[in-house]
Amino acid sequence: MIEAIAFYCMAAVALTGAVMVVTLRNTVHSALALGLSLAGVAGLFACLGADFLFAGQLLIYVGGIAILIIFAVMLLGRASNLHLRQINQQWAAALLVCAITGAGLWRLVGIFRHTSSSAPATATTRSIGLLMLGDYALPFELISLVLLAALLGAVFFSRKDIS
Amino acid sequence: MNLSLGHYLVLGAALFLIGLFGALTRRNVIGILMSIELMFNAANINLAAFNHYLHPGGVTGMTAALFVITVAAAEVVVGLALVLTIYRNSATAYVEDFHLLKG
Numbered sequence: 001m002i003e004a005i006a007f008y009c010m011a012a013v014a015l016t017g018a019v020m021v022v023t024l025r026n027t028v029h030s031a032l033a034l035g036l037s038l039a040g041v042a043g044l045f046a047c048l049g050a051d052f053l054f055a056g057q058l059l060i061y062v063g064g065i066a067i068l069i070i071f072a073v074m075l076l077g078r079a080s081n082l083h084l085r086q087i088n089q090q091w092a093a094a095l096l097v098c099a100i101t102g103a104g105l106w107r108l109v110g111i112f113r114h115t116s117s118s119a120p121a122t123a124t125t126r127s128i129g130l131l132m133l134g135d136y137a138l139p140f141e142l143i144s145l146v147l148l149a150a151l152l153g154a155v156f157f158s159r160k161d162i163s
Numbered sequence: 164m165n166l167s168l169g170h171y172l173v174l175g176a177a178l179f180l181i182g183l184f185g186a187l188t189r190r191n192v193i194g195i196l197m198s199i200e201l202m203f204n205a206a207n208i209n210l211a212a213f214n215h216y217l218h219p220g221g222v223t224g225m226t227a228a229l230f231v232i233t234v235a236a237a238e239v240v241v242g243l244a245l246v247l248t249i250y251r252n253s254a255t256a257y258v259e260d261f262h263l264l265k266g
Contacts (some may be wrong), residue, residue, distance in 0.1 A: 119219030
């Protein structure tokens with residue numbers, strides 16, 4: 001019972017934040033709502049018993065990516081932007097695309113509708129560490145290369161032109 | 164009442180559709196980036212839920228979600244650097260004004 005209450009509260013936080021991200025006119029408010037939605041998703045990970053993923057979501061998404069996006073909004077925002085429409089003309093077509101995709105996803109969800117689990121959640125950090133340095137050692141090293149490339153790319157694109 | 168896998172999948176699908184709608188309709192390029200982050204999160208919820216319900220005791224799905232988080236972080240860093248460069252050159256953040264390559 002307590003699990004259901006926690007799930008519905010966290011789902012409400014995540015979905016409300018997501019709708020605010022998409023609909024709010026002020027981009028700063030959108031970025032703050034993104035932080036809220038990401039925190040709600042972190043709560044859902046906790047409901048699923050994924051403790052390491054919960055901590056990672058809070059540290060990387062809420063503490064890193066949301067803050068980075070807020071900084072970027074403040075760097076390139078102008079006061080006149082607050083009065084402009086933020087949604088383009090094609091919203092009806094976008095709604096149609098979303099409806100078709102949603103119908104397809106609904107059919108897929110129906111396959112798993114009654115799958116339930118009674119297994120208690122266990123601590124996962126040790127198993128994830130062993131997996132990352134065992135079977136997944138090569139992807140683990142590759143992802144560090146990806147991060148290094150992203151770091152260099154960000155520095156390269158945002159430097160001042162020397163000419 | 165017990166929660167089933169369907170609850171989490173419906174939530175993930177709803178989050179994904181909201182993100183898809185935002186990515187298709189937002190005019191501001193940072194709004195599009197934020198919507199894409201929402202879609203990544205929907206995929207992560209699905210990965211963690213499948214891990215919990217179909218493979219209890221395993222961690223493979225959570226590890227895949229961690230890789231997704233890492234790639235999303237790299238993507239948003241490079242994306243924001245590009246947006247800042249474009250803003251510095253053309254002084255706009257709205258995607259319909261990005262027509263440098265238009266014939």
